[in-house]
Amino acid sequence: QKEVEQNSGPLSVPEGAIASLNCTYSDRGSQSFFWYRQYSGKSPELIMFIYSNGDKEDGRFTAQLNKASQYVSLLIRDSQPSDSATYLCAVNWWGNEKLTFGTGTRLTIIP
Protein backbone atom coordinates (compact mmCIF):
# COMPACT_ATOMS: atom_id res chain seq x y z
CA GLN A 1 0.00 0.00 0.00
CA LYS A 2 1.32 3.41 -0.98
CA GLU A 3 1.85 5.80 1.90
CA VAL A 4 -0.04 8.81 0.53
CA GLU A 5 -2.48 8.45 -2.33
CA GLN A 6 -4.32 11.04 -4.37
CA ASN A 7 -6.42 10.86 -7.48
CA SER A 8 -4.23 12.43 -10.14
CA GLY A 9 -7.20 13.95 -11.95
CA PRO A 10 -7.59 16.09 -13.86
CA LEU A 11 -10.54 17.39 -11.90
CA SER A 12 -12.62 20.02 -13.69
CA VAL A 13 -14.94 22.27 -11.71
CA PRO A 14 -17.05 25.22 -12.94
CA GLU A 15 -16.15 28.64 -11.62
CA GLY A 16 -18.03 29.42 -8.43
CA ALA A 17 -18.59 25.76 -7.53
CA ILE A 18 -17.01 23.73 -4.73
CA ALA A 19 -13.90 21.73 -5.57
CA SER A 20 -13.29 18.64 -3.44
CA LEU A 21 -9.86 17.05 -3.28
CA ASN A 22 -9.17 13.83 -1.42
CA CYS A 23 -6.14 12.08 0.01
CA THR A 24 -5.73 8.75 1.78
CA TYR A 25 -2.76 7.67 3.83
CA SER A 26 -1.22 4.74 5.62
CA ASP A 27 -1.88 4.65 9.31
CA ARG A 28 1.44 4.58 11.16
CA GLY A 29 0.68 6.41 14.37
CA SER A 30 0.13 10.11 14.84
CA GLN A 31 0.25 12.28 11.79
CA SER A 32 -0.07 15.87 10.63
CA PHE A 33 -1.49 16.78 7.27
CA PHE A 34 -0.67 19.57 4.90
CA TRP A 35 -2.17 20.80 1.66
CA TYR A 36 0.09 22.54 -0.80
CA ARG A 37 -0.78 24.21 -4.07
CA GLN A 38 1.70 23.96 -6.93
CA TYR A 39 1.42 25.94 -10.11
CA SER A 40 3.19 24.51 -13.13
CA GLY A 41 6.93 25.02 -12.85
CA LYS A 42 6.66 26.57 -9.39
CA SER A 43 7.30 25.42 -5.86
CA PRO A 44 4.73 24.03 -3.41
CA GLU A 45 2.85 26.75 -1.56
CA LEU A 46 1.32 25.88 1.81
CA ILE A 47 -2.45 26.39 1.93
CA MET A 48 -3.71 24.55 4.99
CA PHE A 49 -2.61 22.18 7.70
CA ILE A 50 -4.68 20.06 10.03
CA TYR A 51 -3.75 17.89 12.98
CA SER A 52 -7.03 16.96 14.66
CA ASN A 53 -10.11 15.13 13.51
CA GLY A 54 -12.83 17.33 12.08
CA ASP A 55 -12.94 20.44 9.95
CA LYS A 56 -10.66 23.44 9.79
CA GLU A 57 -11.65 26.50 7.79
CA ASP A 58 -9.48 29.28 6.41
CA GLY A 59 -11.22 31.66 4.05
CA ARG A 60 -12.48 29.72 1.04
CA PHE A 61 -10.58 26.61 2.07
CA THR A 62 -11.72 23.85 4.43
CA ALA A 63 -9.60 20.89 5.40
CA GLN A 64 -11.37 17.81 6.72
CA LEU A 65 -9.65 15.01 8.58
CA ASN A 66 -11.11 11.59 9.35
CA LYS A 67 -8.49 9.48 11.07
CA ALA A 68 -10.76 6.46 11.46
CA SER A 69 -11.13 6.27 7.67
CA GLN A 70 -7.60 7.47 7.02
CA TYR A 71 -8.46 10.29 4.70
CA VAL A 72 -8.01 14.00 4.55
CA SER A 73 -9.75 16.30 2.13
CA LEU A 74 -9.60 19.88 0.95
CA LEU A 75 -12.69 21.82 -0.09
CA ILE A 76 -12.37 25.00 -2.10
CA ARG A 77 -15.53 27.11 -2.09
CA ASP A 78 -16.39 29.68 -4.76
CA SER A 79 -13.71 28.28 -7.06
CA GLN A 80 -11.80 30.82 -9.13
CA PRO A 81 -9.77 30.32 -12.31
CA SER A 82 -6.69 31.22 -10.26
CA ASP A 83 -7.30 28.08 -8.19
CA SER A 84 -6.33 26.00 -11.22
CA ALA A 85 -3.20 24.17 -10.08
CA THR A 86 -1.97 20.84 -8.77
CA TYR A 87 -2.87 20.24 -5.13
CA LEU A 88 -0.43 18.19 -3.11
CA CYS A 89 -1.32 16.30 0.02
CA ALA A 90 1.59 15.81 2.41
CA VAL A 91 1.79 13.80 5.61
CA ASN A 92 4.22 14.08 8.48
CA TRP A 93 4.33 11.03 10.69
CA TRP A 94 5.31 12.21 14.14
CA GLY A 95 8.79 11.14 15.06
CA ASN A 96 9.96 11.85 11.53
CA GLU A 97 10.82 15.23 10.14
CA LYS A 98 10.13 14.63 6.48
CA LEU A 99 6.96 15.31 4.59
CA THR A 100 5.71 12.47 2.42
CA PHE A 101 3.85 13.77 -0.59
CA GLY A 102 1.15 12.29 -2.73
CA THR A 103 1.38 12.56 -6.49
CA GLY A 104 -1.03 15.52 -6.50
CA THR A 105 -4.41 16.21 -8.07
CA ARG A 106 -4.57 18.54 -11.03
CA LEU A 107 -7.52 20.91 -10.68
CA THR A 108 -8.91 23.00 -13.51
CA ILE A 109 -11.53 25.69 -12.84
CA ILE A 110 -13.64 26.29 -15.91
CA PRO A 111 -14.77 29.92 -16.39
Added chain:
Amino acid sequence: EPEVTQTPSHQVTQMGQEVILRCVPISNHLYFYWYRQILGQKVEFLVSFYNNEISEKSEIFDDQFSVERPDGSNFTLKIRSTKLEDSAMYFCASSEQGTGGEDEQYFGPGTRLTVT
Protein backbone atom coordinates in the same frame (compact mmCIF):
# COMPACT_ATOMS: atom_id res chain seq x y z
CA GLU B 1 6.63 38.38 4.53
CA PRO B 2 9.73 36.24 5.16
CA GLU B 3 10.47 33.67 2.51
CA VAL B 4 12.97 31.01 1.58
CA THR B 5 15.25 32.01 -1.28
CA GLN B 6 17.29 29.79 -3.58
CA THR B 7 20.06 30.36 -6.10
CA PRO B 8 20.55 29.79 -8.92
CA SER B 9 17.09 29.42 -10.40
CA HIS B 10 18.48 27.23 -13.17
CA GLN B 11 21.74 25.32 -13.28
CA VAL B 12 23.02 23.43 -16.31
CA THR B 13 25.95 21.10 -15.80
CA GLN B 14 27.70 18.31 -17.59
CA MET B 15 27.52 14.76 -16.38
CA GLY B 16 30.26 14.05 -13.85
CA GLN B 17 30.58 17.63 -12.65
CA GLU B 18 29.87 18.86 -9.14
CA VAL B 19 27.15 21.40 -8.38
CA ILE B 20 26.27 23.40 -5.31
CA LEU B 21 22.73 24.58 -4.80
CA ARG B 22 22.21 27.40 -2.35
CA CYS B 23 19.37 28.32 -0.05
CA VAL B 24 18.69 31.02 2.51
CA PRO B 25 16.05 29.73 4.94
CA ILE B 26 13.62 31.96 6.82
CA SER B 27 15.68 33.71 9.47
CA ASN B 28 14.08 32.41 12.68
CA HIS B 29 13.67 28.86 11.41
CA LEU B 30 15.80 26.10 12.88
CA TYR B 31 15.09 23.14 10.62
CA PHE B 32 16.13 22.98 7.01
CA TYR B 33 15.24 20.51 4.29
CA TRP B 34 16.00 19.57 0.73
CA TYR B 35 13.42 17.93 -1.54
CA ARG B 36 13.53 17.16 -5.21
CA GLN B 37 10.90 16.74 -7.89
CA ILE B 38 11.71 14.98 -11.12
CA LEU B 39 9.58 16.32 -13.96
CA GLY B 40 6.09 14.87 -13.79
CA GLN B 41 6.74 13.04 -10.54
CA LYS B 42 5.99 13.69 -6.90
CA VAL B 43 8.01 15.74 -4.47
CA GLU B 44 10.56 13.53 -2.67
CA PHE B 45 12.35 14.16 0.61
CA LEU B 46 16.13 14.13 0.53
CA VAL B 47 17.43 15.35 3.88
CA SER B 48 16.69 17.38 6.98
CA PHE B 49 19.23 19.39 8.94
CA TYR B 50 19.15 20.73 12.47
CA ASN B 51 21.77 22.11 14.81
CA ASN B 52 24.49 21.76 12.19
CA GLU B 53 23.94 18.12 11.50
CA ILE B 54 21.79 15.83 9.41
CA SER B 55 18.77 14.74 11.42
CA GLU B 56 17.08 12.55 8.83
CA LYS B 57 17.85 11.42 5.29
CA SER B 58 16.21 9.31 2.63
CA GLU B 59 17.64 6.42 0.68
CA ILE B 60 18.10 8.81 -2.23
CA PHE B 61 20.58 10.85 -0.18
CA ASP B 62 23.65 8.70 -0.68
CA ASP B 63 27.36 9.54 -0.68
CA GLN B 64 26.89 11.59 -3.82
CA PHE B 65 25.08 14.23 -1.79
CA SER B 66 26.13 16.42 1.09
CA VAL B 67 24.68 19.40 2.93
CA GLU B 68 26.30 22.21 4.81
CA ARG B 69 25.46 25.41 6.65
CA PRO B 70 28.63 27.35 5.93
CA ASP B 71 27.52 30.51 7.74
CA GLY B 72 24.59 31.88 9.70
CA SER B 73 22.30 32.24 6.73
CA ASN B 74 23.11 29.88 3.88
CA PHE B 75 22.24 26.20 3.56
CA THR B 76 23.76 24.30 0.65
CA LEU B 77 23.27 21.02 -1.17
CA LYS B 78 26.30 19.63 -2.98
CA ILE B 79 25.90 16.97 -5.62
CA ARG B 80 29.13 15.30 -6.66
CA SER B 81 29.68 13.61 -10.00
CA THR B 82 26.23 14.45 -11.35
CA LYS B 83 24.29 11.92 -13.38
CA LEU B 84 21.59 12.40 -15.98
CA GLU B 85 18.99 11.14 -13.51
CA ASP B 86 19.86 13.95 -11.10
CA SER B 87 18.03 16.35 -13.41
CA ALA B 88 15.14 17.68 -11.35
CA MET B 89 13.79 20.65 -9.44
CA TYR B 90 15.46 20.91 -6.07
CA PHE B 91 13.49 22.66 -3.35
CA CYS B 92 14.81 23.96 -0.09
CA ALA B 93 12.37 24.28 2.81
CA SER B 94 12.55 25.48 6.37
CA SER B 95 10.45 25.27 9.52
CA GLU B 96 10.53 26.69 13.02
CA GLN B 97 10.38 23.32 14.69
CA GLY B 98 10.81 19.77 13.46
CA THR B 99 9.70 16.53 15.02
CA GLY B 100 6.37 16.44 16.74
CA GLY B 101 4.43 17.10 13.59
CA GLU B 102 2.83 20.41 14.46
CA ASP B 103 5.02 22.47 12.25
CA GLU B 104 4.78 23.88 8.76
CA GLN B 105 7.50 23.68 6.14
CA TYR B 106 7.84 26.59 3.75
CA PHE B 107 9.38 26.00 0.37
CA GLY B 108 11.72 28.13 -1.68
CA PRO B 109 11.19 28.74 -5.40
CA GLY B 110 13.48 25.89 -6.39
CA THR B 111 16.56 25.35 -8.54
CA ARG B 112 16.06 23.55 -11.82
CA LEU B 113 19.09 21.32 -12.35
CA THR B 114 19.71 20.05 -15.84
CA VAL B 115 22.47 17.49 -16.33
CA THR B 116 23.59 17.03 -19.92
